Amino acid sequence: MSKVKLIQAEETYNLRHRILRPHMELKDCMYDTDHSDGTFHVGAFVGNQLVSIASFNIEIHPAFPAKRQYRLRGMATLDEFRNLGTGRKIVSFAEEVIKSKEADLLWCNARTTVKEYYYKIGFQTYGDVFDSPSIGPHIVMYKLIK
Template sequence: MALVQIEQIFPSLTWRIRHETMYPDQPFDIVKLKDDFEGIHFGLYADHKLTGVVSLFHEGSVYQFRKLAVLPNAQKSGYGTRLIDYILDFCKIQRATKLWCNARVNAKEFYFKFGFHETNSTFSKDGQDFVIMELILNYELQ
């Protein structure tokens, strides 16, 4: 089992992982988000090698995660789950009221495990079908 650490990283560190995982046949710049430098980015290091990333954006207490990506050769290792658990904990500390994402339709089962539910909002982009999924966060005030 690999030594796993998750830490906040610079936006530019997410780009290679996003590209290799999500858009390997597209130009590199497709992975850059216009608001990347306003987001909070987390990297999962497996044995000190950056292996997975996720980016978090918020408006008030509503958070959205984007570009959850784990390198293809490390998928099915639980790293995506570790990243989601980490941002859920982060949102709890921030007292977020909702966490949502644009989920690829073929990945929605993954998000159900964390309590996310589908909304009626769907769309297609770059040949992929997406559904907006959300999780209402009711954290008790301590």
């Protein structure tokens, strides 16, 4: 059983690098929004091992009318801990934080390879597939926060 809690940005870098951007340098896994006002990071732990992460920052996507939006970035789970509900727990935890900040929409640029996963946790697609340079095809996905 995993435990989910807030973590520091620096705790996300190794998993971001290992899972999301192994072909890049570690510095490429440090987002410019990691320490912005309102940004928070969530981790899932099995024992003392960090097995899943995600970061959330205030960012308006112009396609959505919601006035206060959060963007999900850098969601990653170690292969051996996938399909155990850790990602779902992270997003549920984050939704509660987002609600407390009076935001009503969560969106992300999802890799097309994990689009079905985001559907399962309540996201919908918006727009067309686009290419994120050196990372691959993505699609905008969003979820209303109630």
